[in-house]
Amino acid sequence: MVVSVLMVAEKPSIAQTLADALSPGHKYSSRTGASPACKVHEYEGDFYGQRAWFKVTSCAGHVYSIDFPPEYNNWDRVEPLTLFGAPTVKQEANPKLRMPKHFQTEAKGCSYLVLWLDCDREGENICFEVIDNAVPYMSSAGSQQQVWRAQFSSLAPVDLKKAMATLGSPNKDMSDSVDARAEMDLKLGCAFTRFQTKYFQGKYGDLDTNLVSYGPCQTPTLWFCVRRSDEINAFQPESFYTIDVTVAKAGRDLQAQWDRGQVFDMPIASLFMNIIQDDNAKAVVNDVSQKEDRQARPQALNTVAMLKMASTRLGLGPQQAMHMAERLYLDGYLTYPRTETNTYPKNFDLQGAVRAQSGHPAWGSYSQQLLSNGLARPREGVDMGDHPPITPVRAATEGQLGDAYRLYDMITRHFLATVSGDCKFLRTRVNFTIVGEGFSVSGRKVIDPGFTAIQRSGEMEDVIIPDFKKGETIEIKRVSMGSHKTRPPSYLSESDLLSLMEKHGIGTDASMATHINNICERNYVKLAEGRRLIPTQLGIALVHGYQMVDNELVIPKVRANMEKNCTLVADGKAEVLPVVQHCLRLFREKFIYYVTNVELVDQLFETIFKSLEAAGRPLSRCGDCQRYLSVVDRKPVRMFCKTCNRIFKMPQNGQMKLYKELKCPLDNFELVFVANKVGKSYPICPMCYDDPPFGAREEQGKHWNLDHPIYKKYRPAVMSCIADNCSGTLCLDVDSGPKWQIDCNVCLQQLSIFEDKAHKIKATSDTCEECGSVLLEVIFNKGKSPLPDGELERKACLVCDEIFNTHTVSKTGKNFFRRNPGKGKDIQCICQGKGKGKKGKGGKGKMRRTQRVPLGGLWRV
């Protein structure tokens, strides 16, 4: 019997590597599965003594990502503090890839599942995402273990085969630690980000960011930049002095180095100066030494090293470099670009990789030379067991790669450099004394350029000096005292920042570039010349603000502590729940403290940014207070009412003007015209745009021009809502007759009038004598009136629940109709005049009739 085995890798390229390594004779067929991204490779082989049909496929990273349920994603209605205790849901990380479906279909009929995900915590976590989708659809494996985990430390065929022979089980603890980290990151990141964003955007009109974000990785990343900027600002320059001696030999002037380097005392420097300046002073050579020195060939490239080099040598930002490297990887030019390993695995085919370059127009001959002379043994480094260092796979020209060629060129030259010899050079040092003070002149001559022949930036220039002999006297050409000042350090470069992040464990090889990009995008730092990161006033205010409130919010320790706690979970020394709860409780406290002390941060913002009021320009009238709303034209574009203390989100693109001074029929706000250069121009109501009426939440942010169906459905502004604390407007649903319904456009309270009976209602200019509310005019159909006769006009007060007959066209004279409020209770009709009620009980001239009030009468529902 042939059993089926499903094997799953972390990404498509590894599935292919697996099939190549494990299928007998490299014979396998490939097809597309339910996911457009992940192929399925199939072959027949042996699985622990059974004949088996193998299906090798992959994920594309995580199947799921964590988020809040939709109801928690409304920034206006959810208090950020509640996020700490909010539930979370797992969503498909990329629904287009249809990964769950992919595993469900491939799992059918399989008895065994072998998980080949990357051997790190994230990989372990993805194992369980796969298990959740696959196992319920698999066939029984009898008494055998059904789910297996391959543990491999390299992707070399030998290692993969070894892993296949020694399968283990997935580690739930490691997986749990990832869930723990994800939940904490989500909750505290979102809580702080939402609070800060709303707080500062509600106060300032010229914040130059859409989002005032906080995160356990991005915030410490910013902290590094601000700390350096603080150091620069606090820097006090100090004077120091040098003795600059120029000697001459063979017609050449040579600048000598003073053995003391520099002194910080002016009198001392002058003293030496006086001694040396003596007319009789002589420079006598006391030593000439020559030493062979070498510059070591570089280490193999891992991600961080590549990003640093791309930044310093190519001027490419980490994010940009990462994208290029990914492209080159996907197109088969490079090995996987996300790796921490900077040493080649033992069985890495270095020869093959060099041979692949031997036909290249720029470095083909160099590669051939390397091959014929023999490759140098690469330097040792760290093997993290994830992926080999970043290495070119096949040769490519500028024509093939376009823009990305620069990066490819850098990586390939670097690769060739790692298997080239060291750069050897001869250092010559001539020591001489002038009245007992030591000086020297140095020269350098390259003996063997080694790797610098291919890695241009490593190139060294010769410094040739004439020959000197011990004991000889040299001519002193000039002596002077140099006065200098110590200089502050520079702003951090991208490369410096990457090093710091790596050192402090902020982010991963795959995410560091994103964190740096984030702080740029949020306008916390600006990229300056030499790819240096200068914090903006916003970035500085934020970091200094955190420091004043709670320094632990911003220092790298924040991340380190979380990681430490997650490690406890991964090592099985702690349970997920208590760890997550502990950390969240801690951060909840920090959050509360931050919120209560945010004024400290705000003090810093105050000096930098303009208040909403100062930044806005008056545009249109508020529907509630009839004063002018102001618009803040910079993003996020918003309007605000100073009097009502309310902010209205507005469309982010387009010029805003007043629209014919027309008012929104629903809420009386003056309409605003949004003029777009591209696309449509349209009028909107600030209120309806920000908070769509009648619960049309899903339409938030959409255009609410006057053609919107909701404006046709409702006859507006019947009167103000009668609910407590509601400023809404009661609007008549024009489609609802004859069972007329009146809805509040804000609190959504629904009222209805005279089920089945009323013909038409509208607002009048009369008010109720008792409560002062606007009275509605209610017109009944002839014959359908609860009253015996004809067509009546009445006015109704929604607040007092009363209806007044004001006029009748019947012959029965003046009627008065009153109703006792309450569902199911009787209403009474008292006809005054000469009417004749069917069941009239009153005497002459007075008629009484009772009728059961239908449910859904004239009271709140």
Add this chain to the structure above:
DNA sequence: GCAAGGTC
């Protein structure tokens, strides 16, 4: 609209 982590 938010975090950080995978990868496409």
